[in-house]
Amino acid sequence: MKKRFVRFVALSVSFLFVFSFVFLSVGCGFDDAVNKASKNLTSYNLNLNLDENSHTISGSEDVQFINMKDEKLSDLCFHLYPRAFRDGAKVLPYTTLTEARCFPNGKSEGNIVITKVLVDNKNATFSYDGEDENILKVNLVSPLEYKDKINVLIDFVITIPNCTHRFGYYDNNINLGNFYPILCVRENGEWNKTPYYATGDPFFSECANFHVTISAPNTYEVVASGNFINSTQEGLNKKTSFEGKTIRDFAIVLSKDIKEVSSKEGNTVISYYGRNEDVDLNENLQTAVKAFRFLRGNFGEYPYRTLKVVKTPFMQGGMEYPNLVMVSSLLTDKDEINKVIVHELAHQWWYGLVGNNEINNAFIDEGLSEYSTFLFFDKHREYGFSMEDLILDAEDGYNLYMEVFSSIGISVNTKMDVPVNMYQSEYEYTYMVYVRGALMYHYLAKELGEKEMINALKTLNKKYRFKIITKEDLISCFRNKAKAKIIIDSFLNGTCYLDKT
Ligand SMILES: [Zn+2]
Structure with missing residues (x-):
C-alpha cells in the first residue's frame, strides 16, 4: 500500500505540529511458468451476486485444497476480513485518526456471515475463531494426510460498508478487496490467524488459482484480477467471469463511471481506468507503461496477461492486489498520483510475485517497492525527481520525525521487523517501514553498487517467484551475502547510520 506520508514540523515544544502531506505513502511459452506453478495450488471458484439496494453479496466459494505440508490437518482456517467491519469488532481496520476519512458519510458496518459449509459434499461443523472471531474454522471429520485432496464449499452473505476502505462502497464505486474467505497460511504447524489491523497491509497469503463470476447490475463495469473470460446478460444484470492462475489474492472494483485506456507491452495488456470526464x-496510462517497462526490464518478466490500474475512492494513496492496483480518486496532486502508480506497480513484483509475510516483514515488500519507485524516478527525470533528491528528502523527513519525538520524550520503535500492530502509530509504521526501508535498500546499493543491487533483486524474482520469502532468502540473493547481512541487520536492529546521533 502507499501510505499518506507525513513530515513533521515542530512549531513549538507544546505538541503543536503542522502536517505537510507528501505521498510517498504471445507465445504459448509465456503462460508456461504460471501454468506450471499453478499445479497443486489451492483453487477458489467463487460465484457472487451483488444486490445493489442492500449492498450485499450472496456468494458461494468452492475450494479445492491439497495438503502439501507434511503434517496431518484436523481443520482448515480461512480469514474473514469483512468481519473487522462488523458491529462489536474489537480489532478495527481503521484508527481514530483515519476513521473520518474512512467513513465520509458516517460510520457504516460490514460483515461476512457464513451460512453453510460442506466438506466433500457433506455438512461440516464450523466456528468463528481467532483473536477477534475473524477466522472461519472448518472441522474435518478425519485428518487430512499429506498430499490428500479435499473440497470445501462455503456459502456466505457479505454486507459491504459505506466507506473508502479496501472493502466498501462510496460514490459510484464498490471496492472489493480482502472480501472473500481466503485460506490462512500454515506455518510451523499452525494457521496464521492475524486479524485485520489498521496499520499497514496486514495480509499474508499463498499463490492460488481463481475462477470468479460476479453478477451485478448492468450499470456497473467490473474490473478484476485475472483474465476476463466472458460476460452474459441476465435481465438487468450482467454476469462476468475472470480467471487468475498462480496469483496471491483476488480483488474486484465495480464502477458506474469508468473509462478504460490500454496499451500492450509484450504479452501483457496494461489498462488504466479513470472516470469518463478525466483528461x-x-x-496516467503512460506512467503505468513506463513503470511496467522499467520494473520488468530490471527485475524480470511479469508473467501475467493483464495489469489494471484503477482509480477509485480509497482512504490511502493506493493499494496493491495481483493484476490490479487501486489508485485513490481522492488524490489531486500530479506528483502524488505518479508516485502512487509506480509504487503500486512495483508491488506486482514485491508482494505479488515474490511474497512475504506483510505483517511481520513489511520492510521487505514496502521497502523494496519504495526503493524501486525511487530508482524509477531517478531514471525518468522528466518527472522531476532524482535519487539524490528523494534520498535527501527521505533522510530529512526521517531525522525530523525522530527529533520531534525525542524532544517531547517519546521513544520511537526503530525496529523494522516487528508485527505492524506493534508500531504505536501509522506515522511510526510509515517512517520505519517505508522511509527507513527505502533508505536501507539505497544504502545497500551505495555500499555494494547499484548494479549489484539490481542483480540481487533480479535473482530474488527469479529464485522466489510465486513463493514467500524471509530476510534470509533476501540476503541469499546478494553476491556479497556477509556484507548485505551486516547492512540489513544494522537497519533492522537500530544500529545503522540513521541511528547515530
Ligand atoms: Zn506499498
Missing part, C-alpha cells in the same frame, strides 16, 4: 487518462 489525464492517457498521461
Whole structure:
C-alpha cells in the first residue's frame, strides 16, 4: 500500500505540529511458468451476486485444497476480513485518526456471515475463531494426510460498508478487496490467524488459482484480477467471469463511471481506468507503461496477461492486489498520483510475485517497492525527481520525525521487523517501514553498487517467484551475502547510520 506520508514540523515544544502531506505513502511459452506453478495450488471458484439496494453479496466459494505440508490437518482456517467491519469488532481496520476519512458519510458496518459449509459434499461443523472471531474454522471429520485432496464449499452473505476502505462502497464505486474467505497460511504447524489491523497491509497469503463470476447490475463495469473470460446478460444484470492462475489474492472494483485506456507491452495488456470526464487518462496510462517497462526490464518478466490500474475512492494513496492496483480518486496532486502508480506497480513484483509475510516483514515488500519507485524516478527525470533528491528528502523527513519525538520524550520503535500492530502509530509504521526501508535498500546499493543491487533483486524474482520469502532468502540473493547481512541487520536492529546521533 502507499501510505499518506507525513513530515513533521515542530512549531513549538507544546505538541503543536503542522502536517505537510507528501505521498510517498504471445507465445504459448509465456503462460508456461504460471501454468506450471499453478499445479497443486489451492483453487477458489467463487460465484457472487451483488444486490445493489442492500449492498450485499450472496456468494458461494468452492475450494479445492491439497495438503502439501507434511503434517496431518484436523481443520482448515480461512480469514474473514469483512468481519473487522462488523458491529462489536474489537480489532478495527481503521484508527481514530483515519476513521473520518474512512467513513465520509458516517460510520457504516460490514460483515461476512457464513451460512453453510460442506466438506466433500457433506455438512461440516464450523466456528468463528481467532483473536477477534475473524477466522472461519472448518472441522474435518478425519485428518487430512499429506498430499490428500479435499473440497470445501462455503456459502456466505457479505454486507459491504459505506466507506473508502479496501472493502466498501462510496460514490459510484464498490471496492472489493480482502472480501472473500481466503485460506490462512500454515506455518510451523499452525494457521496464521492475524486479524485485520489498521496499520499497514496486514495480509499474508499463498499463490492460488481463481475462477470468479460476479453478477451485478448492468450499470456497473467490473474490473478484476485475472483474465476476463466472458460476460452474459441476465435481465438487468450482467454476469462476468475472470480467471487468475498462480496469483496471491483476488480483488474486484465495480464502477458506474469508468473509462478504460490500454496499451500492450509484450504479452501483457496494461489498462488504466479513470472516470469518463478525466483528461489525464492517457498521461496516467503512460506512467503505468513506463513503470511496467522499467520494473520488468530490471527485475524480470511479469508473467501475467493483464495489469489494471484503477482509480477509485480509497482512504490511502493506493493499494496493491495481483493484476490490479487501486489508485485513490481522492488524490489531486500530479506528483502524488505518479508516485502512487509506480509504487503500486512495483508491488506486482514485491508482494505479488515474490511474497512475504506483510505483517511481520513489511520492510521487505514496502521497502523494496519504495526503493524501486525511487530508482524509477531517478531514471525518468522528466518527472522531476532524482535519487539524490528523494534520498535527501527521505533522510530529512526521517531525522525530523525522530527529533520531534525525542524532544517531547517519546521513544520511537526503530525496529523494522516487528508485527505492524506493534508500531504505536501509522506515522511510526510509515517512517520505519517505508522511509527507513527505502533508505536501507539505497544504502545497500551505495555500499555494494547499484548494479549489484539490481542483480540481487533480479535473482530474488527469479529464485522466489510465486513463493514467500524471509530476510534470509533476501540476503541469499546478494553476491556479497556477509556484507548485505551486516547492512540489513544494522537497519533492522537500530544500529545503522540513521541511528547515530
Ligand atoms: Zn506499498
